[in-house]
Amino acid sequence: MKFSIDHNSAIPLHVQAEELLRKMIEDPQFRNGKFLPNEVELSQQLEISRTTLRQALNKLVYEGLLIRKKGIGTRVSEKTVSSKSMNWKSFSQEMAARGIPIRNFELHISWVKPNEDIIHFFGIKPEEKVLKLERLRGRPEGPFVYFVSYFHPSIGLNGEEDFKRPLYEILEQDYKVTATLSKEEISAKAADNFIAAKLEIDTGSPILFRKRFVYDQSDKPIELNLGYYKSDSFIYTVESRR
Amino acid sequence: MKFSIDHNSAIPLHVQAEELLRKMIEDPQFRNGKFLPNEVELSQQLEISRTTLRQALNKLVYEGLLIRKKGIGTRVSEKTVSSKSMNWKSFSQEMAARGIPIRNFELHISWVKPNEDIIHFFGIKPEEKVLKLERLRGRPEGPFVYFVSYFHPSIGLNGEEDFKRPLYEILEQDYKVTATLSKEEISAKAADNFIAAKLEIDTGSPILFRKRFVYDQSDKPIELNLGYYKSDSFIYTVESRR
DNA sequence: ATAAGCTATATGTACATACATAATATTCAT
DNA sequence: ATGAATATTATGTATGTACATATAGCTTAT
Numbered sequence: 001m002k003f004s005i006d007h008n009s010a011i012p013l014h015v016q017a018e019e020l021l022r023k024m025i026e027d028p029q030f031r032n033g034k035f036l037p038n039e040v041e042l043s044q045q046l047e048i049s050r051t052t053l054r055q056a057l058n059k060l061v062y063e064g065l066l067i068r069k070k071g072i073g074t075r076v077s078e079k080t081v082s083s084k085s086m087n088w089k090s091f092s093q094e095m096a097a098r099g100i101p102i103r104n105f106e107l108h109i110s111w112v113k114p115n116e117d118i119i120h121f122f123g124i125k126p127e128e129k130v131l132k133l134e135r136l137r138g139r140p141e142g143p144f145v146y147f148v149s150y151f152h153p154s155i156g157l158n159g160e161e162d163f164k165r166p167l168y169e170i171l172e173q174d175y176k177v178t179a180t181l182s183k184e185e186i187s188a189k190a191a192d193n194f195i196a197a198k199l200e201i202d203t204g205s206p207i208l209f210r211k212r213f214v215y216d217q218s219d220k221p222i223e224l225n226l227g228y229y230k231s232d233s234f235i236y237t238v239e240s241r242r
Numbered sequence: 243m244k245f246s247i248d249h250n251s252a253i254p255l256h257v258q259a260e261e262l263l264r265k266m267i268e269d270p271q272f273r274n275g276k277f278l279p280n281e282v283e284l285s286q287q288l289e290i291s292r293t294t295l296r297q298a299l300n301k302l303v304y305e306g307l308l309i310r311k312k313g314i315g316t317r318v319s320e321k322t323v324s325s326k327s328m329n330w331k332s333f334s335q336e337m338a339a340r341g342i343p344i345r346n347f348e349l350h351i352s353w354v355k356p357n358e359d360i361i362h363f364f365g366i367k368p369e370e371k372v373l374k375l376e377r378l379r380g381r382p383e384g385p386f387v388y389f390v391s392y393f394h395p396s397i398g399l400n401g402e403e404d405f406k407r408p409l410y411e412i413l414e415q416d417y418k419v420t421a422t423l424s425k426e427e428i429s430a431k432a433a434d435n436f437i438a439a440k441l442e443i444d445t446g447s448p449i450l451f452r453k454r455f456v457y458d459q460s461d462k463p464i465e466l467n468l469g470y471y472k473s474d475s476f477i478y479t480v481e482s483r484r
Numbered sequence: 485a486t487a488a489g490c491t492a493t494a495t496g497t498a499c500a501t502a503c504a505t506a507a508t509a510t511t512c513a514t
Numbered sequence: 515a516t517g518a519a520t521a522t523t524a525t526g527t528a529t530g531t532a533c534a535t536a537t538a539g540c541t542t543a544t
Contacts, residue, residue, distance in 0.1 A: 071537035206448030208430035313507035
């Protein structure tokens, strides 16, 4: 395969270079501690300036995917992408993997006016309505999580989809959108009246709040997902190795 | 203005600029959503090129401390203390990197009888005592996290170490033990009387509970770390890509 | 044989420059 | 008044250039 960059594309060169480097890293030819071509050579191959190439390299170095050493070169970090399998299972798959039977208590679909958060993340106009998906899920004995998802209008979801199918299957198969990057923020909160009622707990009880920003292949925002978990029924696990 | 850069210093200009920006961010004049001077102006004030200034700005933007918007300007982001997974910086390093001054409120060292959890994780005998390190840490205004650490007896820690030094530095330099793998469990809890008193919050308030199992190079258990975080002052972030 | 010095290599630092583009503010024509 | 065109402002993208410096390997003098 040959890696190349399109100089006529609207996509900035350093972004193209970054994506390309990510692919190179995945390539067996380079992965696992192997060295990339040096900066001067690589910039010539890609027909971009060294400065532009370094802009792309910097990002990956910052993310810990590449390791640069003065006088030596740039190599792919040994660190395997952790928590891969954990994070990319669907809710039902994840629960199934833990041997937990699940039940869907509520499912509500609506078109709503975006709040500031959504406008900013999606980069849309305040008057553009977005699809909102609310779900109350849990075990047969009772719900333990309340999800709210907002989807970027450009995906083309119309609200008529069968949301009993795994969400990412719908997006991938029917809309050719693949969730590739997810940034999550996890914090503890006190349940407000609304959430408390849904989760059948007392107002003020602690809940785990999980906010997920989901992006597609080209780092365009596709979903904002808010999860409110009953405190003692959910544990978030992360594994990392250096 | 009091901020300035030393062109004769051995420290690279962009590093000086970065440190300086961190101080500016802390300065009441700029903190909390306020705008920095624009890049051209600021680079002139600091007597460095715009390119060099942007090198420094980029880092802080990556870290989420600054928010840049084309045509608008660069402003300080609303600050919440956050922790990235896959980040092997120590607590103090992490806070320092975010320009957050920290204070250690309490430090308590003791030898205790292990509980079931510890016996199982360390694989030791119930009679074998373990070193327990308790710490109350936070900002100058008040504590926001209470840590409890237990260490495997085989490491050789005697309790006389200077725990003001970064923990992983002590382990690495003095005991030749390198923390390599960490498994974390994050959940929400209600603060019990003890934790509530430490964190200066009401009993029953939500807290983020983080349990870290730390292993060395050969996957032998070395530390069990429990962290109790005040809910509104800590956000745990995870980023994953497939 | 070995320490000291040199050399090649690849990344690190720094600047000047030019033009593109997003967001906002202003002006102008209807 | 109101919408469209225009200007202003600040960041975004991209290049070319020059020299500094850390590392490893090679060479040379003792």
